[in-house]
Amino acid sequence: MNLWGRLRDMVVTRILGLDDSPQRIARGVFLGFVVAMTPTLGLQIVLYVTLAAILRVNKVSGVPILFITNPVTALPMYGFCWWLGNAVLHGGSGGAGWEEVRARLMEESARSDSVYEQLLSADFWSRVGEAMAQLGGELWLGSLISGVVLGAPAYLLSLWGVRAYRRHGDHALNPEPDVPEPNVRNERSTPPPPMV
Template sequence: MFKRRDRRPFLRLVLELFWPRGGWARAARYVQHRLHRLPDSPETIARGVFAGVFTTFTPFYGLHFVVAGTLAWILRGNIIASLLGTFFGNPLTYVPIGIASLRTGYWLLGIDRHEPHHKSLVASFSSAGTDLWTNALAWIRDDPTDWSALIGFYHSVFYPYMIGGILPGIITALVCYYLTVPVIRAYQKRRRGALNAKLAALKKKKAEGGARSD
């Protein structure tokens, strides 16, 4: 009943993941529109945005909504705004975000950033996901498991990424916070003004209608 009549080919679905219909500019305008209409104070909404943007600098792929929502709850921010804030991370920004976080982590932990055995960021996470799935199935079937590759991934990629993402994540999230507050405040003020003007016009029209009937 709710399925699309024109089922999109798999290739088109993949392409729209990297370039949505209408482009990323349209997607950004949609997120901005939704943020503007959230019924909360500018500071509360901005704290939610902070949580969402910061989460995109963490290596918890697949759990970003959960992490962002939890962080927003801790910060007393708007949870919906935190989910929208995670769109700061997308297929066009995840690679530079990951590289910045990973290199910062290597620097903070004193790890050689040019070790030849390091895979590319995408390949590392892809390989780790495959290993995790394979070992999970083996554990369910009571077959032998091998966690050595995942342990190596944790020490060489995941942990440095997690540590290194804190600093650039906080800086970027703070910039987004201080940009969001005045924008939301101005929008809400303009919207209240428009609603008050509409209400005043309706009252005036009603009063004029009553005077004519008299």
């Protein structure tokens, strides 16, 4: 199966087909985007499930979204979020400079030989936490703004998608080949032969 087919199957079976109200599923998707953008790499699933339970949203629908943040995508995503937060808080000036932030993030991601070694190292996670704390308000504000901006249209799209999926059923998104109906004899058209 190709990538598009896998993505479609994941959306259809894991999000649209959930057994919950469309609003709760869509709110879970929204919360998934907000949490995915926060600088809580490594804690996002725990944070999401906890917030989902408190806010009474679907605990499953946002989990696939959390995987957009990983050690490979963290640098560009958090760099953009810091830039956005810095622009909002300081008008683009003041605070730490972009070069300083980029150098700090690159330093943290380059201290180990491989991504797998980083993921398994408690020292790596400690350094990531320290770097995130030092980047402070700019990163958090930019992350929350990004999460809300991405989550709002995702909420509307998933709400519409769940309702459409339920209105038209599974066959609307997963059409099956037309199978001819078996020949059923219409009893009114020809009476059965008499019994002798």
